[in-house]
Structure formats: C-alpha cells, structure tokens
Amino acid sequence: xxxxxxxxxxxxxxxxxxxxxxxxxxxxxxxxxxxxxxxxxxxxxxxxxxxxxxxxxxxxxxxxxxxxxxxxxxxxxxxxxxxxxxxxxxxxxxxxxxxxxxxxxxxxxxxxxx
Numbered sequence: 001x002x003x004x005x006x007x008x009x010x011x012x013x014x015x016x017x018x019x020x021x022x023x024x025x026x027x028x029x030x031x032x033x034x035x036x037x038x039x040x041x042x043x044x045x046x047x048x049x050x051x052x053x054x055x056x057x058x059x060x061x062x063x064x065x066x067x068x069x070x071x072x073x074x075x076x077x078x079x080x081x082x083x084x085x086x087x088x089x090x091x092x093x094x095x096x097x098x099x100x101x102x103x104x105x106x107x108x109x110x111x112x113x114x
C-alpha cells in the first residue's frame with residue numbers, strides 16, 4: 001500500500017488519517033453547526049489537504065506538488081469531513097426539530113409518524 005503515500009504507510013496513517021482526518025471531521029462538524037451548505041466542505045478540505053501535503057513535505061521530505069498524493073489526501077479528508085458534517089446535521093435536525101424528525105441512525109433521520 002505504498003501507493004497511498006510517498007513517505008511510508010505509518011506516516012500516511014498518522015499524519016493524513018489520524019491528524020488530518022480528525023481535523024477534517026471537526027471542521028465538518030463546525031461547518032454543519034453554523035448551518036453552512038455542504039458545498040463549502042469541498043473548498044475547506046482542499047485547503048486542509050494542501051496543509052497536510054505541506055507537512056508531508058516539510059517533516060518527512062515527501063513530494064510537495066504531486067497531484068496524485070494531493071488527491072489521495074483530499075479524498076481521505078473529504079470522507080472524514082463528510083462524516084462529521086452529516087453526524088452534526090443529524091443531531092441538529094433531531095434536537096432542534098424534535099417534533100418533526102426522529103433519528104434512525106448516526107447519519108440519518110426521518111419524519112415522525114403521526
């Protein structure tokens with residue numbers, strides 16, 4: 001799986017998945033909490049992916065301007081941010097509009113019956 005990162009799997013998991021993914025998850029929650037449209041997640045994760053790629057370059061001598069590794073990082077961060085966004089939006093909908101919606105899972109809700 002060295003095709004995921006140019007500086008090793010451990011570095012990829014720690015820096016991109018754990019640190020970057022955690023930041024992306026929290027950013028997604030923050031965007032949802034302020035009722036920002038989901039489309040903004042794409043822009044902010046593009047910026048965060050650039051920052052994570054810079055950390056790969058500065059700390060571990062990874063490739064800075066590699067479109068492939070940037071897109072891999074972007075995809076991981078976008079997935080984490082989407083999970084954070086959807087979980088917060090679900091919480092918002094079932095708490096602020098509890099007479100209209102009920103939770104059906106960690107990322108879904110449905111209209112209340114009768």
